[in-house]
Amino acid sequence: MKIFLILPAVALLLLSACGNSSEEPLVITQQAKTELSQTEKDSVISIGKEIAQHSFKILGGNLKKAMAEGGIDHAVNYCNANASHLMDSLGTHYSANIKRTSNKLRNPKNTSTTAEKMVINNYLNGTKKGPVVAILPRNS
Numbered sequence: 001m002k003i004f005l006i007l008p009a010v011a012l013l014l015l016s017a018c019g020n021s022s023e024e025p026l027v028i029t030q031q032a033k034t035e036l037s038q039t040e041k042d043s044v045i046s047i048g049k050e051i052a053q054h055s056f057k058i059l060g061g062n063l064k065k066a067m068a069e070g071g072i073d074h075a076v077n078y079c080n081a082n083a084s085h086l087m088d089s090l091g092t093h094y095s096a097n098i099k100r101t102s103n104k105l106r107n108p109k110n111t112s113t114t115a116e117k118m119v120i121n122n123y124l125n126g127t128k129k130g131p132v133v134a135i136l137p138r139n140s
Helices: 038-094 114-125
Strands: 002-007 011-015 097-099 132-136
Touching: 038 097, 038 132, 114 132
Parallel strands: none
Antiparallel strands: 002 011, 002 132, 011 097
8 A cells, every 4th residue: 555645846755654764654554444544644744745845955955056056957967867866865764755747747757647647637727736645556
């Protein structure tokens, strides 16, 4: 089972037994569980916001530095070469799978799943704003 969390305009996060180094991870163990309690949702959203803020801070700071060193072209090349490694490193730190995706892809490796496309479309259409938490099948 995976817990799916999206923070619009910041990151798409697929969380599985999420946590950080200073807290116990949130683990949902019931195999047939289809709903999360409000406490579980609040915990996932809190952890997701922390991960998104930290990810944005790291990537944004590195992009600003790359722009100062060599302009936009250098920053784009830096991002292409390093963003996935930075996200992997943060994912390891938080015991989470961090994924970047968009409705306008530049990298086919970041293709959205069906569930992610639905959330992106709802966000773009104004149907749903704010974090979305859902339990997905293990292979989603």
